[in-house]
Amino acid sequence: MxxxxxxxxTVYHDLALRTLEVLRVTRITPRMVRVTLGGPELAGFIDQAPADHVKAFFPAPGETEPVLPLLGDDDEGLVFPDSPPYPISRDYTTRRFDREAGELDLDFVLHGSGVASVWAEQAAPGQKLGLAGPRGSVLxxxxxxxxxxxxxxxxxxxxxxxxxxxxxxxxxxxxxxxxxxxxxxxxxxxxxxxxxxxxxxxxxxxxxxxxxxxxxxxxxxxxxxxxxxxxxxxxxxxxxxxxxxxxxxxxxxxxxxxxKRGTVNLDHHEPDEDDEEETVAG
Ligand SMILES: Cc1cc2nc3c(=O)[nH]c(=O)nc-3n(C[C@H](O)[C@H](O)[C@H](O)COP(=O)(O)OP(=O)(O)OC[C@H]3O[C@@H](n4cnc5c(N)ncnc54)[C@H](O)[C@@H]3O)c2cc1C
CATH class of the missing domain: 3.40.50.80 (Nucleotide-binding domain of ferredoxin-NADP reductase (FNR) module)
Structure with a gap:
């Protein structure tokens, strides 16, 4: 072919950090939950392509506020602290963004363990979630x-x-x-x-x-x-x-x-053993 x-x-976007609020939680199926996020910091959010994704930052167990990294200069991207409290992040696809309504949906698989799955299982309106990205869109x-x-x-x-x-x-x-x-x-x-x-x-x-x-x-x-x-x-x-x-x-x-089975927070930018291709960061 x-x-x-x-x-x-591929279009790249300026990286931004946000703390959003859970507006609604909808059970789509027994093992998939949709979390609708909003709040003033959603302003300026960019969503352009089907595989657009963000880094979601979760509150540590027992905490209510997610810890966010810092935004580095120019192309530096996200800067993670080298001492606690450490940000806890996972990648999620932007399932739906409605600029006018000020709503962003993320769909979470409930797979039983893992910070993100456990958080989504208990998510409720008023809770906070951090976000970085999308960093780019593949059109x-x-x-x-x-x-x-x-x-x-x-x-x-x-x-x-x-x-x-x-x-x-x-x-x-x-x-x-x-x-x-x-x-x-x-x-x-x-x-x-x-x-x-x-x-x-x-x-x-x-x-x-x-x-x-x-x-x-x-x-x-x-x-x-x-x-x-x-x-x-x-x-x-x-x-x-x-x-x-x-x-x-x-x-x-x-x-x-x-x-990846058995791996916490797989970095999908790491090439698989038979895949040297780059993917777009989120
Ligand atoms: C670009 C991108 C977009 C993504 N979009 C979405 C999305 O929209 N919705 C979504 O649900 N996920 C999405 N994922 C996958 C999600 O980031 C991972 O499943 C993530 O590991 C979940 O975090 P966790 O804290 O629940 O589990 P982790 O703490 O990361 O892992 C704990 C354990 O659970 C296992 N595990 C992780 N995910 C699953 C799973 N799905 N089923 C069974 N076991 C699992 C791990 O192998 C590990 O053993 C996306 C990933 C990428 C790279």
Whole structure:
């Protein structure tokens, strides 16, 4: 497949730090919770692309205020203190930003342990959450011949956003890995999208080959695709290899490990063992 680098544009934004307030908490499914944030510091927030993401800063256990890092000069980015209290952060996709309403939604997977999951489970209006970013936006053209979208729950906010912006007639093959039917929900789209929900059937998160086998068995539509897949790093490895072996152009094939089994706060900018590609910071 031909080089399509020119069809992807990355836009960088000035980094800003914010402390926002929880306005609402909505249970989307048994294991996914939507936290709607707002407050005066949301002013000037930028959200441009489906995979835009922020660093969320959580209050330490027993505390109510999140500790934020400092903003460094120029390109220095975030500066973390070398003594306590340390900021506690995790990456989250901006699921919805409504400038007029002054609302920002983040969707959290409740996976049982981990600062972010535990915080989301108890989140309530009036609580505080810190945010940095988005640092950049990756804008893919919306006229690719077809789109291959895949994810587990952590990538579902991004896949949902892609589906929402794809125009009528766009061809999308979509695979979503969740625990069971209770985790499925309606995904809004005008595209000609085949959405397949895959179930773990009791397998642990990060220990399923369902996403890989579904993509391996897919008969690719003709033409040039844009690929966006996010989920557990180990589960994505065979998918990345499969797509490369099939000749998919790296520039238009974004397969991003959003978390890794057994790893606290995976840094998704660290290249995976077979992935030297850079991803955009958040
Ligand atoms: C760019 C980007 C965008 C992301 N967007 C979202 C998003 O919108 N919504 C979302 O829910 N997540 C999203 N993630 C993933 C999220 O940042 C990680 O899952 C994060 O590790 C969760 O933090 P935690 O404190 O709950 O768990 P950690 O403290 O980081 O980890 C504790 C343990 O839980 C495991 N673990 C982490 N995540 C999961 C999981 N999903 N299922 C099962 N076990 C897990 C870890 O392997 C570790 O063993 C995104 C990640 C990236 C890089």
């Amino acid at each position: 031909s080089d399509n680098a020119h069809r992807i544009t 893919a053209d919306l006229d690719f011949d077809w789109y291959l979208l895949g994810c587990d729950e952590t990538g579902l906010p991004g896949v949902s956003r892609y589906l929402e912006i794809l125009p009528e007639g766009a061809v999308a093959k979509v695979f979503v890995l969740v625990d069971d039917a209770a985790e499925e929900h309606h995904l809004e789209t005008r595209a000609n999208a085949d959405i397949v929900w895959l179930h773990r059937d009791g397998r642990a998160h990060g220990d399923s080959d369902r996403l890989f086998t579904a993509i391996r068995d897919l008969e690719f539509p003709p033409g040039v695709p844009y690929v966006w897949i996010a989920g557990e790093a180990g589960e994505l490895r065979p998918i990345r290899r499969h797509l490369r072996a099939a000749g998919f152009d790296r520039e238009i094939t974004d397969v991003d490990g959003y978390w």
